[in-house]
Amino acid sequence: MLSSFASRLLDALGPDVVRAAPEDLAVYAFDAYSEDKLPSAAIVPHDAREVAIAVRIARECGEPIVPRGAGTGLCGGAVPSRGGLVISFARMNRIVELDVRNRRARVQPGLINLDLSAAIAGAGIFYAPDPSSQKISTIGGNVGTNAGGPHCLSYGTTTNHVLGIEYVDGNGALHHTSIDDSGYDLTGLLVGSEGTLGIVTEVDVRLMKLPEAVRVCVAAFTDVESASEAVSAIIGAGIVPTALEIMDALITRAVEAHYHAGYPENAGAVLLVEIAGTHDDAAAGEAALAAIAREHGALSWRAARDQRERDALWAARKGAAGAIGRIAPNYYIQDACVPRTRLPEVMHAIDAIARDHKLPVGNVFHAGDGNLHPLLIFDRRERRQVEAVVAAGTEILRTCIAMGGTISGEHGIGYEKRETLSLVFSPDDLAAMGRVRDVFDPMRAFNPDKIFPSGAMCGEVKTPAALGTATA
Amino acid sequence: MIAKRNDALRLGTLSPARVLEPADGVELAAALAAAAAAGESVVLHGGGTLQHSANPPVRYDSAVLTTRLVAVHEYEPRDLTIGIGAGMTLATLRRMLAEHHQVLPLDAPFPARATIGGTLASGWAGPRRATYGRSRDLLIGATVALTDGTLAVCGGMVVKNVTGYDLGKLYVGSQGTLGAIVRANFKVLPAPPEQRLAISTFEDDNRERVVAHVGGMTVPPVALLIRDGFLALRDAPRPEDIDFRPQIVALFEGSESTVDRAMREYRSALGAAGVAETRILTGAAASNGFQDVLDEYVALAGAVSFTLLGRGLPADAPLRSERARTAFPSGGERGVSVETIANLLTGDVVARVRAPAALDAQTLAAAGAAVRSAIGRAQLIAAHDAAVPHVDAWGETPSTIATMRALKERFDPQNVLAPGRFVGAI
Ligand SMILES: Cc1cc2nc3c(=O)[nH]c(=O)nc-3n(C[C@H](O)[C@H](O)[C@H](O)COP(=O)(O)OP(=O)(O)OC[C@H]3O[C@@H](n4cnc5c(N)ncnc54)[C@H](O)[C@@H]3O)c2cc1C
Numbered sequence: 001m002l003s004s005f006a007s008r009l010l011d012a013l014g015p016d017v018v019r020a021a022p023e024d025l026a027v028y029a030f031d032a033y034s035e036d037k038l039p040s041a042a043i044v045p046h047d048a049r050e051v052a053i054a055v056r057i058a059r060e061c062g063e064p065i066v067p068r069g070a071g072t073g074l075c076g077g078a079v080p081s082r083g084g085l086v087i088s089f090a091r092m093n094r095i096v097e098l099d100v101r102n103r104r105a106r107v108q109p110g111l112i113n114l115d116l117s118a119a120i121a122g123a124g125i126f127y128a129p130d131p132s133s134q135k136i137s138t139i140g141g142n143v144g145t146n147a148g149g150p151h152c153l154s155y156g157t158t159t160n161h162v163l164g165i166e167y168v169d170g171n172g173a174l175h176h177t178s179i180d181d182s183g184y185d186l187t188g189l190l191v192g193s194e195g196t197l198g199i200v201t202e203v204d205v206r207l208m209k210l211p212e213a214v215r216v217c218v219a220a221f222t223d224v225e226s227a228s229e230a231v232s233a234i235i236g237a238g239i240v241p242t243a244l245e246i247m248d249a250l251i252t253r254a255v256e257a258h259y260h261a262g263y264p265e266n267a268g269a270v271l272l273v274e275i276a277g278t279h280d281d282a283a284a285g286e287a288a289l290a291a292i293a294r295e296h297g298a299l300s301w302r303a304a305r306d307q308r309e310r311d312a313l314w315a316a317r318k319g320a321a322g323a324i325g326r327i328a329p330n331y332y333i334q335d336a337c338v339p340r341t342r343l344p345e346v347m348h349a350i351d352a353i354a355r356d357h358k359l360p361v362g363n364v365f366h367a368g369d370g371n372l373h374p375l376l377i378f379d380r381r382e383r384r385q386v387e388a389v390v391a392a393g394t395e396i397l398r399t400c401i402a403m404g405g406t407i408s409g410e411h412g413i414g415y416e417k418r419e420t421l422s423l424v425f426s427p428d429d430l431a432a433m434g435r436v437r438d439v440f441d442p443m444r445a446f447n448p449d450k451i452f453p454s455g456a457m458c459g460e461v462k463t464p465a466a467l468g469t470a471t472a
Numbered sequence: 473m474i475a476k477r478n479d480a481l482r483l484g485t486l487s488p489a490r491v492l493e494p495a496d497g498v499e500l501a502a503a504l505a506a507a508a509a510a511g512e513s514v515v516l517h518g519g520g521t522l523q524h525s526a527n528p529p530v531r532y533d534s535a536v537l538t539t540r541l542v543a544v545h546e547y548e549p550r551d552l553t554i555g556i557g558a559g560m561t562l563a564t565l566r567r568m569l570a571e572h573h574q575v576l577p578l579d580a581p582f583p584a585r586a587t588i589g590g591t592l593a594s595g596w597a598g599p600r601r602a603t604y605g606r607s608r609d610l611l612i613g614a615t616v617a618l619t620d621g622t623l624a625v626c627g628g629m630v631v632k633n634v635t636g637y638d639l640g641k642l643y644v645g646s647q648g649t650l651g652a653i654v655r656a657n658f659k660v661l662p663a664p665p666e667q668r669l670a671i672s673t674f675e676d677d678n679r680e681r682v683v684a685h686v687g688g689m690t691v692p693p694v695a696l697l698i699r700d701g702f703l704a705l706r707d708a709p710r711p712e713d714i715d716f717r718p719q720i721v722a723l724f725e726g727s728e729s730t731v732d733r734a735m736r737e738y739r740s741a742l743g744a745a746g747v748a749e750t751r752i753l754t755g756a757a758a759s760n761g762f763q764d765v766l767d768e769y770v771a772l773a774g775a776v777s778f779t780l781l782g783r784g785l786p787a788d789a790p791l792r793s794e795r796a797r798t799a800f801p802s803g804g805e806r807g808v809s810v811e812t813i814a815n816l817l818t819g820d821v822v823a824r825v826r827a828p829a830a831l832d833a834q835t836l837a838a839a840g841a842a843v844r845s846a847i848g849r850a851q852l853i854a855a856h857d858a859a860v861p862h863v864d865a866w867g868e869t870p871s872t873i874a875t876m877r878a879l880k881e882r883f884d885p886q887n888v889l890a891p892g893r894f895v896g897a898i
Contacts, residue, residue: 188641
C-alpha cells in the first residue's frame with residue numbers, strides 16, 4: 001500500500017521519476033558510512049522543476065527531504081535518518097554550459113567529479129577539487145561536503161571553486177546565487193552545508209589551466225612520524241607544492257598488492273609529492289623538496305618518469321580505501337585536521353590511541369593540509385572491537401582539538417559527528433549557525449539529524465546502525 | 473575635540489552622538505548588546521578607506537572603532553596561518569608577515585589605514601584574486617560579536633575545515649550589518665621570491681591587438697590591467713597634464729626564472745602588438761608601484777567624482793570598460809569624464825566618473841546609471857561627499873534579497889548594525 005505522500009508524488013511526477021517500492025528504496029537507505037531507515041519515497045528528477053514540485057509536496061505532507069549524490073559520503077550525510085523523501089541526482093548529470101575562454105562551467109549536481117575534468121581536458125583546463133572518490137562522487141555531493149582532495153593543498157577546496165549555485169528552497173522556489181552578486185555570500189553558505197539549507201540543482205564552477213609541467217615523486221621513510229616531520233618542514237620552509245600525501249606501511253602494502261604502482265613496499269611510510277608549474281619551477285621545486293626530505297630521513301626519492309607512472313601512483317593513492325577494504329574485514333575512516341606543525345605529534349598520539357584500544361590503524365592522508373585520515377581496522381561481528389573503534393575515534397578527535405585542530409577537514413559532520421561538534425564550538429557559536437538554518441530551513445525539513453547536535457551534547461562519535469559498512 | 477572627531481566619522485548627513493573604542497571582543501559585544509537594549513544604532517569603523525562602498529546609514533547613534541583590536545592572537549609562521557584582531561592595519565600585518573617572508577594578498581587600497589576588519593566587511597576582492605583567491609578564500613576562521621552580546625566563533629586555525637557552517641563567508645562582504653568581526657584567521661602564503669611590475673602606454677588604435685597578444689601568454693601575470701586615465705595624481709598635477717592614452721599594467725610574481733621567462737614573453741607579445749616602450753619596476757619599487765595602482769582605485773579626482781567597481785566575465789572586460797567610457801555621450805560638453813581600469817584576469821571593471829562642481833544632481837545620477845549599466849554588477853567603492861546622495865552604493869538588488877533580509881532579521885532583529893547601509897536598504 002502506497003503512502004499518501006508517495007501517491008501524491010506519483011500523481012505529480014509519474015512512475016519514471018518516483019520510487020516507492022521497498023526493493024527500489026533500499027539503495028537510498030545508506031551511504032559509505034552507515035545504513036539507516038528506508039525513505040518513504042525517492043525521486044530521480046530530470047530537472048530543477050521536478051525537484052521543486054517534490055519539495056512542495058514533501059512540505060505539505062510534513063516529510064523530511066534528503067538530497068543525495070553518489071552516497072560516497074563518510075559521515076552519514078545522505079542517510080534518511082527519519083525516512084521521508086530522498087532526491088537522487090543520478091539523472092541530472094550534464095555539463096549545461098562550458099565557457100572555455102572565461103574558464104567556467106555550469107553543471108548539474110549529479111555530474112561525476114572526474115567526468116567534468118575528463119570532458120574539458122582537451123581544452124587545456126581542469127576542475128581542481130579532486131576527492132579520492134572523484135570517479136564516483138558527484139559535484140552536488142562535493143558541494144554538500146565542501147569536498148577536498150590531494151590537490152587542494154595549493155588549489156583550495158570545493159568552496160574556492162564554486163562561483164554560483166542554483167537551489168530549491170523549503171517552499172519549492174528556485175534561486176540563483178553568485179559570488180559576484182552584491183549582498184550576503186549565500187554561495188559560500190550553501191557550500192559545505194550538507195544538504196541542510198537547500199537542494200542544489202546547478203553549480204557554476206571555476207576551471208583552471210592545466211599546468212605546463214607536473215612532477216610526481218615518492219620518498220620512503222622509516223615511519224609516519226619522520227615523514228610527517230618532513231611535511232612540517234616543507235610547509236615551514238614556505239614551500240607549498242600541489243600535493244603532499246602520506247601513506248603508512250600498512251596502506252602502502254595494501255595499495256601495492258593491488259595496484260603495483262611502484263611504491264616502496266618495505267618503507268615504514270611513503271610521502272607522495274606533486275609539484276606543478278613551469279618546467280623550471282617544477283625542477284627547482286623537486287630539488288628543494290628532495291633536499292628537505294633527505295634532511296628529515298628520507299631513505300629514497302624517486303620521480304615518476306612519465307604520465308603513465310604518474311597516473312599509476314595517483315590511482316593507487318586514490319584507491320587506498322578500496323585496497324584496505326580488500327584486506328580488512330571492516331574499517332572506520334576518521335577525518336580530522338590539525339595545524340601542520342603538530343603533524344608528527346598527532347601521528348604519534350594516534351598510534352598510541354590505536355595501540356591502547358588494540359586496533360590496527362592505517363594512515364593515508366593529506367599531510368600538507370594537516371588533514372588526517374586514520375583508518376581503524378576491526379571486525380564488526382566483534383562487539384568489543386566496535387566499541388573500541390567508537391572510543392578510539394572520539395579520542396583521536398579530542399586529541400586533534402587539543403592540538404588546535406578540528407573534527408573534520410573534508411568529510412563533513414553529517415550524522416556521525418554531530419554530537420562531537422559541541423567539543424569544537426560553544427553553544428553561542430552553534431546558535432549563530434542555527435540562525436542561518438532558521439532562515440533557510442525553519443521547519444528543519446532539509447536533512448534532519450545532520451550537523452547540529454541533538455541536544456544531548458555527550459560529545460561522542462555516533463555509533464551508527466552498522467559501523468564500518470564502508471568496505472567498498 | 474570630541475565633537476570634531478565625531479564629525480570626522482560622519483557618514484552622509486549623520487554624525488554619531490558617541491564614539492566607542494572597545495578594548496576587546498567582549499567589550500565590543502557588550503557595547504552592541506547595550507545599543508540593542510537602548511534601541512540605538514551602531515556603525516563599525518575600520519580605517520575609513522572604503523566607507524563609501526556602502527550607503528550612509530539611516531540612523532547612527534554610535535560609532536564603534538576597532539582601533540584597539542590589534543592583538544596578534546596566534547601566529548606560528550611554520551603553519552602558514554595567522555589569527556589577528558580586526559583592527560590591525562594591513563600595513564602592520566604586511567610588515568609582520570614580511571619578517572617571515574610571508575604575505576596575505578588582500579590587495580586593498582591605503583594599507584596604512586585600511587584594517588583587516590574593514591577589508592573583510594567591505595568584501596574587497598583585489599586584482600590578484602584570479603591567482604590567490606578573494607579575502608573570503610583566504611579567511612579560515614573568525615570571531616564575531618553579535619547584537620545579543622555573544623561572541624560567535626566559526627572556522628579555526630586549520631587550512632581545511634568542514635566543521636559546521638562556513639559563517640566566515642557570510643560575514644565577509646556584510647558591511648558590518650550582521651555582526652562585528654573582532655578576530656580573523658587567515659592562511660598566509662610564502663612571499664614570491666620575485667616581483668616585477670610592467671607599465672606600458674599604448675595607442676588607442678592598438679587596443680585590440682594588445683588584448684589579443686597578452687591573452688595568449690603561457691606564463692600569465694598575477695594581475696593584468698588596462699587603464700584609461702586613473703593616473704596617479706602626482707603624475708598629472710593639473711587636469712590638462714593627464715595623458716589619456718591607455719596603459720597596460722602587468723604584475724609578475726614567482727621564481728626568478730619564471731618571472732624572467734614571463735617578462736620575455738610579455739615583452740614580445742607587446743612588441744608584436746606594436747607597443748614600443750615598457751617601464752619595468754623591480755623589487756620594492758614593483759610592490760610600491762602596484763600599491764599605487766591599488767590606491768588609485770579609490771582615489772578621488774577633480775571637483776566631484778565617484779568610482780564604481782563592476783564584476784563580469786574576464787573576456788568582455790575590455791568591452792565593458794569601453795562602454796563605460798562612452799556611456800555618457802553628452803559628458804564631454806558638461807565636463808563629465810569617465811576613466812576605467814579593466815582587469816583582464818578577473819573581469820572587474822572600475823570606472824571613475826569625474827564631474828565639475830557645478831554639475832546638477834540629475835546629470836550626475838544619470839552618469840552613474842549609464843556607467844553602471846555598462847560595467848555589469850557594480851558597487852560603489854569611492855565617492856566625494858557631494859556625489860553620495862546621487863549614486864546608490866549597490867545598484868541592482870539581487871534576486872535572493874528576501875533571504876538576505878531574513879538573515880539580517882535573524883542576526884540583528886533590532887536593526888542595530890549599520891541600518892540602511894546594505895543592499896536593498898538592509
Ligand atoms: C573511497 C572514498 C574516498 C574518499 N575520498 C575523499 C576525499 O579525498 N576528499 C573528500 O572530501 N571526501 C572524500 N570522500 C568522501 C565523499 O566522497 C565526499 O564527501 C563526496 O563529496 C560525497 O559526494 P557524493 O556525491 O557521494 O555525495 P553524498 O554522499 O550522496 O552526499 C554528501 C552530502 O551532500 C549532500 N548533497 C548531495 N547532493 C546534494 C545536492 N544536490 N544539494 C544539496 N546537498 C546535497 C547530501 O545530503 C550529503 O549531506 C571519500 C569517500 C570514499 C568512499
